[in-house]
Amino acid sequence: MLSLHMLRPFAQDIWTLSHPHRFGGIPVGTRMTVMRNGQGEVILHSPVPLSPEVQQEIETLGPVKAIICPNRFHHLYAAAAKERFPKAALWGPRGLQQKRPDLLFTGLFDLTSPTTCCDLPVHLIAGSDAIQEVAVFHPASKTLVLADFIMHLGKRGNWLNRLFAKLEDCDQEPRTPRLFRLFSKKRDTRQSLEHLMTWPFERVMIAHGPPISENGREAFKRACAWILK
Numbered sequence: 001m002l003s004l005h006m007l008r009p010f011a012q013d014i015w016t017l018s019h020p021h022r023f024g025g026i027p028v029g030t031r032m033t034v035m036r037n038g039q040g041e042v043i044l045h046s047p048v049p050l051s052p053e054v055q056q057e058i059e060t061l062g063p064v065k066a067i068i069c070p071n072r073f074h075h076l077y078a079a080a081a082k083e084r085f086p087k088a089a090l091w092g093p094r095g096l097q098q099k100r101p102d103l104l105f106t107g108l109f110d111l112t113s114p115t116t117c118c119d120l121p122v123h124l125i126a127g128s129d130a131i132q133e134v135a136v137f138h139p140a141s142k143t144l145v146l147a148d149f150i151m152h153l154g155k156r157g158n159w160l161n162r163l164f165a166k167l168e169d170c171d172q173e174p175r176t177p178r179l180f181r182l183f184s185k186k187r188d189t190r191q192s193l194e195h196l197m198t199w200p201f202e203r204v205m206i207a208h209g210p211p212i213s214e215n216g217r218e219a220f221k222r223a224c225a226w227i228l229k
């Protein structure tokens with residue numbers, strides 16, 4: 001049986017590690033995705049706290065070249081991850097630099113550049129300045145890697161947890177949280193999602209809720225039906 005404190009294989013050259021996490025007091029959990037590119041380099045997406053054992057496990061996968069903060073909210077454990085892997089480049093959306101001036105980013109994603117990170121296609125989803133979600137495509141596993149743009153909180157926990165999930169419309173199946181939809185400039189976001197659909201993904205990784213390992217394109221279209229025609 002796999003330990004909750006070790007990396008969990010998801011598909012070819014991609015692993016995950018979950019971590020308990022509360023948002024506004026609500027236990028939503030969070031998840032790091034670890035990817036290896038075609039050159040054998042390792043990329044950490046949305047890092048969580050890393051024990052010495054996990055650090056060692058990651059080091060056996062290959063040299064860690066980049067740590068990605070995937071939006072303006074997922075940055076709490078980035079500095080600690082950078083300490084564990086000081087040679088790794090630290091990337092995040094441009095708006096996160098203003099929020100966390102203490103983080104020394106190697107590079108920032110914006111709406112025009114760059115379009116890859118360690119050879120993996122990346123795209124800042126337009127239309128939401130508050131979130132600035134950075135989507136990543138991992139070709140070896142055909143996985144679209146997201147953080148908050150889609151959530152699946154289910155119907156677990158106490159009444160407050162279930163109410164939160166219902167209000168966000170993320171209780172039944174993976175969906176873009178309602179709050180995100182309200183603050184999106186829909187035309188810009190739609191163009192971004194159409195760009196993501198050009199990536200040949202079959203799986204979708206999310207930070208809050210079970211990863212989508214089958215029929216990922218259909219699940220993504222359903223999750224984004226509020227905007228994707």
Ligand SMILES: [Fe+2]
Nearest residue numbers: 073147148207
């Ligand atoms: Fe999140």
